[in-house]
Amino acid sequence: MTAPLRLDVRRGAGRGTVTEMSLDVPSDLGYVGPAVELIADQFQASGGAPPPLLSPRRVRFNLRTALAEALANAIAYGNRHDPRRVVRVRVEVRRDAVRIHVTDDGAGFDPAAVPDPTLPERLEREDGRGLFVLRRLVDRVVFSEKGNSVCLTLRAG
């Protein structure tokens, strides 16, 4: 892990979007933690009004964990750790919700084919929990048709 991450923030992006952020993350799992903190920091309460869009716990737990899972999946399964590829993150902060798009350069996959990791016969497996955790931590998860891009929605609150 060498190159620094650069978060691009544009305020007043228009059409219901208050702020839009974008970030390119190299395909190395070492970048997941720093990328998550960089984005989560933008949602931490700044002390005064207006009240934060997402509660501190939803930022600390739901947003951070879900984003970490989405990034890890994109890096490992989508871009297969290929250092020449990046994962693109785009965050739309709207008045009523936050939408996070995570897109990789991979061939995509069928999310419906991923088995439930809480089934008794799968409970002791090491992998396969990422997507399950992600779905339970945000309000909406929508994959692109190809499956190489996911949009996570966290409603205000």
Added chain:
Amino acid sequence: MTFSLTKDKRGVVVVGIVGNGQELKQKVIEALEGGAKQFVIDFTRTGYIDSSGLGVLVSLSKKIREQGGDLRLAGLNEDLQTLFELTKLDTLFSIAKTPAEALAAF
């Protein structure tokens, strides 16, 4: 990344973690190969873990059981507790409130 590895009088290894899962795995496996059988992993200073961290714990739990040992978890914050419940891993691990409680249960 820091880890603290302590052993009580009866040889129970208590691992405090602030670092990543792969390092934790290595430390525990080393202690297991050194003959330790009973382990407490203390999450008191751990903010959050992701599903790869959960995978590491599942794998360690299996390895320790294969050696006839026992792994207990302690000091999970509200977020970690929720993550274990969501993934039903709370049914796979013995989870104590504090490391002292986990030690007392051996």
